[in-house]
Amino acid sequence: MTVTLADVAARARVSAATVSRVLNGNYPVAAATRERVLRAVRELDYVVNGPASSLAAATSDLVGVLVNDIADPFFGIVAGAVGGAIGAGAPGRGGGKLAVVCNTGGSPEGELTYLTLLQRQRAAAVVLTGGALEDPEHTAALAAKLARLTEAGTRVVLCGRPPLPGVRAAVVAFDNRGGARRLTEHLLGLGHRRIGYAAGPPGRTTTRHRLEGHRAALAAAGAHAGRDGEADRLTVYGAYDRRAGHAAACELLRREPGLTAIAAANDTVALGVRVALRERGLRVPEDVSVTGFDDLPCALDAVPALTTVRLPLAEAGALAGRLALAAPGAGESGESGPGAAPPVGAELVVRASTGRPGA
Amino acid sequence: MTVTLADVAARARVSAATVSRVLNGNYPVAAATRERVLRAVRELDYVVNGPASSLAAATSDLVGVLVNDIADPFFGIVAGAVGGAIGAGAPGRGGGKLAVVCNTGGSPEGELTYLTLLQRQRAAAVVLTGGALEDPEHTAALAAKLARLTEAGTRVVLCGRPPLPGVRAAVVAFDNRGGARRLTEHLLGLGHRRIGYAAGPPGRTTTRHRLEGHRAALAAAGAHAGRDGEADRLTVYGAYDRRAGHAAACELLRREPGLTAIAAANDTVALGVRVALRERGLRVPEDVSVTGFDDLPCALDAVPALTTVRLPLAEAGALAGRLALAAPGAGESGESGPGAAPPVGAELVVRASTGRPGA
DNA sequence: TTGAAAGCGATACCAT
DNA sequence: ATGGTATCGCTTTCAA
Numbered sequence: 001m002t003v004t005l006a007d008v009a010a011r012a013r014v015s016a017a018t019v020s021r022v023l024n025g026n027y028p029v030a031a032a033t034r035e036r037v038l039r040a041v042r043e044l045d046y047v048v049n050g051p052a053s054s055l056a057a058a059t060s061d062l063v064g065v066l067v068n069d070i071a072d073p074f075f076g077i078v079a080g081a082v083g084g085a086i087g088a089g090a091p092g093r094g095g096g097k098l099a100v101v102c103n104t105g106g107s108p109e110g111e112l113t114y115l116t117l118l119q120r121q122r123a124a125a126v127v128l129t130g131g132a133l134e135d136p137e138h139t140a141a142l143a144a145k146l147a148r149l150t151e152a153g154t155r156v157v158l159c160g161r162p163p164l165p166g167v168r169a170a171v172v173a174f175d176n177r178g179g180a181r182r183l184t185e186h187l188l189g190l191g192h193r194r195i196g197y198a199a200g201p202p203g204r205t206t207t208r209h210r211l212e213g214h215r216a217a218l219a220a221a222g223a224h225a226g227r228d229g230e231a232d233r234l235t236v237y238g239a240y241d242r243r244a245g246h247a248a249a250c251e252l253l254r255r256e257p258g259l260t261a262i263a264a265a266n267d268t269v270a271l272g273v274r275v276a277l278r279e280r281g282l283r284v285p286e287d288v289s290v291t292g293f294d295d296l297p298c299a300l301d302a303v304p305a306l307t308t309v310r311l312p313l314a315e316a317g318a319l320a321g322r323l324a325l326a327a328p329g330a331g332e333s334g335e336s337g338p339g340a341a342p343p344v345g346a347e348l349v350v351r352a353s354t355g356r357p358g359a
Numbered sequence: 360m361t362v363t364l365a366d367v368a369a370r371a372r373v374s375a376a377t378v379s380r381v382l383n384g385n386y387p388v389a390a391a392t393r394e395r396v397l398r399a400v401r402e403l404d405y406v407v408n409g410p411a412s413s414l415a416a417a418t419s420d421l422v423g424v425l426v427n428d429i430a431d432p433f434f435g436i437v438a439g440a441v442g443g444a445i446g447a448g449a450p451g452r453g454g455g456k457l458a459v460v461c462n463t464g465g466s467p468e469g470e471l472t473y474l475t476l477l478q479r480q481r482a483a484a485v486v487l488t489g490g491a492l493e494d495p496e497h498t499a500a501l502a503a504k505l506a507r508l509t510e511a512g513t514r515v516v517l518c519g520r521p522p523l524p525g526v527r528a529a530v531v532a533f534d535n536r537g538g539a540r541r542l543t544e545h546l547l548g549l550g551h552r553r554i555g556y557a558a559g560p561p562g563r564t565t566t567r568h569r570l571e572g573h574r575a576a577l578a579a580a581g582a583h584a585g586r587d588g589e590a591d592r593l594t595v596y597g598a599y600d601r602r603a604g605h606a607a608a609c610e611l612l613r614r615e616p617g618l619t620a621i622a623a624a625n626d627t628v629a630l631g632v633r634v635a636l637r638e639r640g641l642r643v644p645e646d647v648s649v650t651g652f653d654d655l656p657c658a659l660d661a662v663p664a665l666t667t668v669r670l671p672l673a674e675a676g677a678l679a680g681r682l683a684l685a686a687p688g689a690g691e692s693g694e695s696g697p698g699a700a701p702p703v704g705a706e707l708v709v710r711a712s713t714g715r716p717g718a
Numbered sequence: 719t720t721g722a723a724a725g726c727g728a729t730a731c732c733a734t
Numbered sequence: 735a736t737g738g739t740a741t742c743g744c745t746t747t748c749a750a
Contacts, residue, residue: 002511004727015737020729027730030735045507050480051419052727054410055742062459062480070439070460073432080429080462098476100421101429101460103439117457121409121421148404152361363743374721379745386746389719411743414726721750727742734737 003046012040023048054122059153061097063324064118064126068106069240072268074313078129078159081317086325097124097325106130106201106240108138115145118154125155125324129317131206132161143167159320161205170323172316176206180213184263188221192261196252197235198245198273200265210265211235240265245272253280362405371399382407413481418512420456422683423477423485427465428599431627437488437518437676444680456483456684465489465560465599467497474504477513484514484683488676490565491520502526518679520564529682531675535565539572543622547580551620555611556594557604557632559624569624570594599624604631612639 009016014033021027022037029037040046054060065082067075083099100118104110111128118126126149133139146156146167156169163171187195197214200207215231236251238244249262249272262277264270368375373392380386381396388396399405413419424441426434442458459477463469470487477485485508492498505515505526515528522530546554556573559566574590595610597603608621608631621636623629 005729006727016728017730017738018736021736024729028735033735047475048479049414049727051410051413052742053729055408055414055744056727056729058729058742060410070442071432071435073430073435076430076432076435079460083429083460083462098459098461098473098480100457101438101442102457103442114457116406117455120407121457365743375744376722376746377720380720383745387719392719408743411726412745414728415743415745417726417745719750722748724745724747726745729741731740732738734735 003044004049005046008037008040008044008046011044012037058122059124060122062100062118062121062123063097063321064100064102064114064121064123066102066104066111066114066126066128068104068130070101070103072240074267075129077313078317078320081314082127082321082324085318085321099321106133106204108133108135108141111138112141112145115142115149119145119149119152122152123149123154125157127157127159127320127324128161129159129320130161131200131204134203134205134208139164155324155326157320157323159316170320170326172320172323174316176209177213177216180210180263180265181217182213184214184217185221187261187263188217190261194256194259194261195234196249196256196259196262197231198248198252198262198264198269199235199237200240200269202237207237207265214263234259238269241268242272242275245269245274246276247272249273249276362403363408364405367396367399367403367405370403371396417481418483419481421459421477421480421482422456422680423459423461423473423480423482425461425463425470425473425485425487427463427489429460429462431599433626433672434488436672437679440673440676441486441680441683444677445684458680465492467492467494467500470497471500471504474501474508478504478508478511481511482508482513484516486516486518486679486683487520488518488679489520490559490563493562493564493567498523514683514685516679516682518675529679529685531679531682533675535568536572536575539569539622539624540576541572543573543576544580546620546622547576549620553615553618553620554593555608555615555618555621556590557607557611557621557623557628558594558596559599559628561596566596566624573622593618597628600627601631601634604628604633605635606631608632608635 005016005019009019012019012033014037018029018033019037019041021029022034023041050060063082063086065079067079069075070079079099079101083101086097086099100121100123102110102114102118104114115126126146132142143164143166146164146169150156150168156167158164158169158171160172160174162173163169184195195218197211199211218231233255234252236248238248245264245268248264248269252262253259253276262273264273364375364378368378371378371392373396377388377392378396378400380388381393382400409419422441422445424438426438428434429438438458438460442460445456445458459480459482461469461473461477463473474485485505491501502523502525505523505528509515509527515526517523517528517530519531519533521532522528543554554577556570558570577590592614593611595607597607604623604627607623607628611621612618612635621632623632
């Protein structure tokens with residue numbers, strides 16, 4: 001029925017071993033022989049049997065990419081970049097791999113389940129993207145699972161989340177604290193003093209780090225500083241989605257109608273905040289930008305103050321992809337060998353303000 | 360080193376065959392025996408070797424999802440829904456499959472390359488999403504490739520693109536013509552008469568169908584009808600991204616400054632149009648919505664006229680996922696067997712108008 | 719209900 | 735440079 005290596009070998013009048021060598025290009029093969037084999041492959045329309053190959057070689061060319069929410073362009077861009085970096089046209093050896101994008105929905109079980117699925121597939125590498133849960137129990141389970149994976153030869157890349165103790169992994173770090181801090185400093189610089197904060201879901205590294213950055217900026221400026229718990233009162237947690245951003249803005253304005261600005265923990269949340277502000281007839285600044293907008297010159301020009309905070313997200317993803325390809329053992333926990341850029345500077349953080357500084 | 364079926368069998372004091380039966384649940388096994396096996400699996404922390412299993416069974420539990428642009432939330436939502444429908448918690452038999460999201464970038468080669476990669480993996484199914492290229496040569500190549508896949512037992516699902524002659528595939532159809540037509544009718548209803556159109560890339564099914572719908576509405580209303588080529592003059596083609604939307608709006612306004620509205624071929628393009636309008640100080644209507652906004656009540660309320668055009672995108676994706684799981688041979692080319700909903704009604708189409716009806 | 723054994727298709731070591 | 739072949743881990747008849 002389906003064409004196998006043996007069929008090709010027969011047609012090319014060589015052994016199966018030779019065909020394998022030609023196809024993998026790992027061993028020297030006479031040019032004439034190679035030609036004969038390649039022609040047979042073409043004529044028979046032969047396609048390698050991946051499973052068989054993976055079984056024999058004890059490794060597959062699958063690379064798992066775990067994302068918290070594939071519907072969020074943030075992860076879409078990262079996943080796309082990883083896929084591009086490891087895919088067909090990938091530079092050097094190790095290319096031609098297939099990205100398996102797994103949507104965990106941010107749930108701990110989802111994360112573990114998909115890792116098991118990938119482990120089962122003997123994935124060449126797994127890339128965990130986005131903030132991690134800070135629950136000790138889950139962290140332990142995750143670390144254990146990842147340890148097993150690395151033992152089995154699977155490379156682990158952490159992109160946008162902190163290193164895991166005891167896990168040999170390459171990591172692409174985002175400066176969540178610094179980014180959030182600069183964001184709030186920007187608002188303070190505009191004259192805002194009563195600033196609300198639409199935070200991410202509790203218990204996530206990104207949520208905590210960004211909130212810390214936000215508060216550091218407030219503290220440095222002496223804002224909210226007097227009354228205890230004032231910062232808490234002006235902070236509302238929620239999922240990283242529009243609906244939550246909308247709800248957060250409503251709640252924040254209910255608690256403190258005198259708010260002049262609201263900082264959001266990420267782009268998607270900012271979109272929700274925007275909608276809430278518009279509903280109330282509040283002015284929404286044009287400089288609310290969205291992940292991915294950076295390919296639009298006009299959008300960039302509109303937010304000069306934030307330009308430096310911007311992260312070429314796609315490049316971070318590509319870097320993660322390259323790290324996934326790198327030979328195991330190369331520069332773990334930090335960056336890696338050839339062609340690897342230093343850890344990326346800052347996470348993209350965008351805010352929506354009510355645009356009434358001093359009001 | 361790594362635990363195998365044989366290890367589990369030994370520990371449970373049964374044969375490998377029995378372990379396999381327990382794990383796959385296809386054959387009857389004594390309850391006591393099953394327990395013993397499952398305990399051994401747990402104790403040894405055994406994980407099936409996917410490649411070996413796929414090799415023996417001649418099929419894998421991978422489902423390929425081809426998307427034109429993973430960074431576009433439209434595809435993110437669809438891909439996520441497919442993944443959810445076939446994944447861990449999938450109903451009935453056939454669940455527990457792994458979605459492999461492949462970003463073709465809308466290129467014909469990418470499409471073919473990924474299909475080969477999936478063919479090599481012996482994918483259980485492939486889901487092609489989004490508009491298709493109308494190039495006869497590529498269509499033929501694609502049809503041939505898909506034919507080979509189905510022959511090998513891979514199910515093919517077309518989601519958002521027309522059926523392919525000679526290819527046994529399930530299809531989830533979007534009413535691109537109808538959606539676009541209603542969109543333009545909406546604008547006409549608001550009093551607009553000089554309407555620009557930011558179309559998608561030339562040569563795509565979605566581009567053509569939506570444009571046809573748009574023009575049908577214009578023709579029915581007698582708008583643009585008099586002068587020949589007027590509709591062409593007010594149409595600008597471009598990629599399905601913001602940058603192109605921005606460029607299209609600029610060009611349209613250059614050609615006809617008297618424009619009172621611009622209809623965009625999709626959400627992402629509409630966002631770009633929006634930016635261009637804002638740059639010019641033109642009023643941007645609040646009812647410009649974005650794919651995925653439908654989970655935000657306020658957004659829905661803002662666009663009553665479009666509510667009926669809205670497609671629960673995630674549901675279309677889930678449907679496609681279910682079709683991917685269905686037994687081969689079940690109701691091809693149209694819809695399918697158990698639990699399958701009828702083809703979805705309408706594609707989500709959003710527009711941006713300059714908000715100056717009659718101006 | 720369970721076991722034994724023959725593949726599945728490619729890889730890589732050992733010869734030649 | 736090329737061929738023979740054991741091996742990878744699981745599935746699936748065929749018997750018992």
